[in-house]
Amino acid sequence: MRCPECGREMRLSKEESIESFKGSQVRLSYDVYRCDGCGSSYVDARSLDEAWKKIWDNYEKTNCIPSPADLRKARENLNLTQEEIALLLGRTKSLVSKLEDGSRALSDKLLESYSNYIIPGGDDFISFVNAAAVQGRISPDDRDRIVDKTGIRRLNGSDS
Numbered sequence: 001m002r003c004p005e006c007g008r009e010m011r012l013s014k015e016e017s018i019e020s021f022k023g024s025q026v027r028l029s030y031d032v033y034r035c036d037g038c039g040s041s042y043v044d045a046r047s048l049d050e051a052w053k054k055i056w057d058n059y060e061k062t063n064c065i066p067s068p069a070d071l072r073k074a075r076e077n078l079n080l081t082q083e084e085i086a087l088l089l090g091r092t093k094s095l096v097s098k099l100e101d102g103s104r105a106l107s108d109k110l111l112e113s114y115s116n117y118i119i120p121g122g123d124d125f126i127s128f129v130n131a132a133a134v135q136g137r138i139s140p141d142d143r144d145r146i147v148d149k150t151g152i153r154r155l156n157g158s159d160s
Contacts, residue, residue, distance in 0.1 A: 001033050001042075003035035003037065003038060003040055004040070004042075005035065005038050005040045006035060006037045006038040006040070008035055008036070008037040008038070010033040010034055010035045010040075010042075011033070011034055011036065012031055012032075012033055012044075013031070013032055013034060014029055014030070014031060014032075015029070015030060015031075015032045015043075016028065016029045016030075017030075021055055021059070022059060026055050028048070028051040028052065028055065029051055030043060030044060030047040030048040030050075030051045031043070031044035031047040031048075032044065056105075064115075065106065065111060066106070066111075066114055066115065066119060067102075068099060068100050068101060068102040070119065071099050071100050071106075071114060071118075071119075072100040074114065074118050074119040074121070075096075075100070075118070077121060078118070078121055078125065078149075078150045078152075079149050079150055079151065080146065080149060080150065082096040082097055082100070083096075084146055084149075085118065087132075087137070087138055087142065088118075088128065088129060088132050088137065088138060088146070089110065089113055090132075090137050091110075113128070116128075121150075121152065122152060123152075125150065125152060126147060126152055129143055129146055129147055130143065
């Protein structure tokens, strides 16, 4: 890469820095282009993004945060659409789509909903659907349709 200041060839080097992340100190390693002629330096944005992604991925693994693929798989295991999950969560289909493609991270509240109800499925999920109906987030008809679509038997055994 040529220096935008003086036009000389820049050399690539690795740099590290300590940054704060989720209340902890983390070490980032990224590429920097340096010009020996004029002293200019430029951080390679792609390598910095990759360094932060590694930090985030490690955080997700360490803290058992479901991946976007896990979120999609949980929804598909319940035979539900993004619209239906969004309705249950009181969010938009757009947000569910972004969670499933990894362009948005789970908030603490959404993490709780996915971890405690959607991913486990079964009776936990049915309780979540029933609570959404009681709280007025979904109609009784939506509740019945969603429960029927999942194929999960109701807690009270009423669909036998």
